Every structure is written in C-alpha cells, then in structure tokens.
Amino acid sequence: MPVVTVDWWKGNDRQKRADLVGELTATVARIAGCPADAVTVLVRDIEQDHWGRGGVLADAPAPVSVDRSPVLADVPHQGSAPR
Template sequence: MPIVQVEMLKGRTLEQKRALAQKVTEAIVETANCPKEAVKIIIREMDFENFSQAGVLKCDE
C-alpha cells in the first residue's frame, strides 16, 4: 500500500488538489504496478509563515 505525503504552501484550489491526487495516483499505479485503491495520498498545507527559503520566510517576500 503506497502512501504519499505532499507538503505545499496553502492556496491551491480544491480542483487543483483533485487533479494532483489523480495524477499522483496514476503515476504510482503505473510504476508500482498496484491497484489505485491501494494508493493513499496525504496533502499537508503550510501557512506562508511556516516556510522559509534562503533564510527568508515566505510571508516576508
């Protein structure tokens, strides 16, 4: 049973999350040769204040 965790900043629409889940599931089914019912995806969203790149918080950009 593949379990995938996707971490991303908040702001994606429900439609974007649905598309992401569908495409990731298709890729895993194809490469891991497992049924789509076995694929689990966890989407974790972060606030902009909880992500930093190059020492700068995303909310400060």
C-alpha cells in the same frame, strides 16, 4: 502500500487538490504496479509564514537584487574581433 505526501502552499482550491491526487495516484500505481486504491496521497496546505527556505520565511518580501550580468553587446561573440 505506497503513501505520497505533498506539502504545498495554502491557497490551492479543491479542484487543484483533486487533480493532483488523481495524477499522483495514477502515476504511482503504474510505476509501483499496484491498484490505484492501494495508493494514499496526503496533501498538506502550509501557510507561507510556516515555510522557510534559505533561512527566510516564504512570506518575507524578496530582497532587491542588482543584476551584475554582462551586457550582451559587451561580450565578444565567437568569430568576431574584440571591440
């Protein structure tokens, strides 16, 4: 019946995997209307250097970004006169 595959970063311990499998199994069985023993959950631990997003490997240092959001004091509030 249902098979659920979870890819997540390596480093989660056995208890976290067991908790995940238990919770997913219960939820899928409830929604699918099948017995829990019909649900298979596959948990795959992926090294961060094997996981990319946005063209960058997950283990690469995050680029330093410059915050260009306006300072709240410079933004007129509704009902207040401009400064």
